[in-house]
Amino acid sequence: MKNNSGTTGSKKKKYVSEKKKDMRSAYLYIAPFFIVFAIIGLYPAIFSIFLAFQEWNGLGPMEYVGLRNFTIVLEDPLFWKSLYNTVIIGLMGTAPQLIVGIILAYFLNMAIIRFTNFFRVTIFMPYITSMVAVALVFGVFFSSNESALANYFIGLFGFDPISWKTSEWGAKIAISLMVFWRWVGYNTIIYLAGLQSIPKDVYEAATIDGASKVQQFFFITIPLLKPFIVLTVFMSTVGALQLFAEPTVFLGSSAFSRDEAMTVVMYLYRDAFNLGSFGTASATAVLLLIIIVGAAAINTWLTSGAGRKKKKGV
Structure with a gap:
């Protein structure tokens, strides 16, 4: 009987590589949205929470004040x-x-x-x-x-x-x-x-x-x-x-x-x-x-x- 283990393994590797390529393509398509959201949405929100515990006039250095604000x-x-x-x-x-x-x-x-x-x-x-x-x-x-x-x-x-x-x-x-x-x-x-x-x-x-x-x-x-x-x-x-x-x-x-x-x-x-x-x-x-x-x-x-x-x- 012929040994088909090598052929099966190559097919499996080819399937996995194709699947990874599809996943990479999908992530690349949706990446612009998440990048823009992180820049104009997520980062300002996190920075605002951080700034709530600081004293800052927008120009000078920040000073941590805890819950005073x-x-x-x-x-x-x-x-x-x-x-x-x-x-x-x-x-x-x-x-x-x-x-x-x-x-x-x-x-x-x-x-x-x-x-x-x-x-x-x-x-x-x-x-x-x-x-x-x-x-x-x-x-x-x-x-x-x-x-x-x-x-x-x-x-x-x-x-x-x-x-x-x-x-x-x-x-x-x-x-x-x-x-x-x-x-x-x-x-x-x-x-x-x-x-x-x-x-x-x-x-x-x-x-x-x-x-x-x-x-x-x-x-x-x-x-x-x-x-x-x-x-x-x-x-x-x-x-x-x-x-x-x-x-x-x-x-x-x-x-x-x-x-x-x-x-x-x-x-x-x-x-x-x-x-x-x-x-x-x-x-x-x-x-x-x-x-x-x-x-x-x-x-x-x-x-x-x-x-x-x-x-x-x-």
Whole structure:
């Protein structure tokens, strides 16, 4: 009998070498992403955590101060004020947009609605609109003048004119409406994609069983949209706690000198680039990361229904 061990071994080595070549090729294809991520994503995050324990003005040598930066931030009333502003504006701006987004998506998904493509594009337009244009529009609408559109509108109901950019709640309401207007279309499109993934047979069966449109919405649409609702709640929570662009462009040059609508990210920016205290700014960033992770986890847990008690016997 012939000995085929040598032939088998050569085939095995050739297979292993081909497999290694394929692995090298795959790693080379995905390497650019990880290199860019390490440079502009991972390294700044690690350096920020390191900087949170240092005292540094951006130019001179660093000095290790331990937890002193965290103590300074946590003892600063302005930090807690900025956190309060962030939570209030976040709730006022994001919670309504999620509810309205589901309703808009539901109507846009109905076959009886005409020109649906036009309405879809129109609703999504604010998301891709330049922040400069948004600031100009809302700056005119919420001007402090008595003749401004917002003051004229509330004057029809007998209310006095409001100084939107300087009053405590005026600034919060205006910024919340800006956030709502800009992001409601984005969430609507996500919900619309979720609605289109629901089989129409489910609604037809519910209609045959005598379920009304309202019952179908609450007992079919909402439960089947659950993964999309969890996604939008998670993204909205993270975005609300990182709010920066809207209040900055709305308040203009006075955004960092007053505390009516200063958010945590604005507080962080002020410490780093206005006061030159990169240590306390990095400490604020670390605290914000902890808050975001905690808030996102709680919201996702509540939205996904993980907190519901299981029925006995199930």
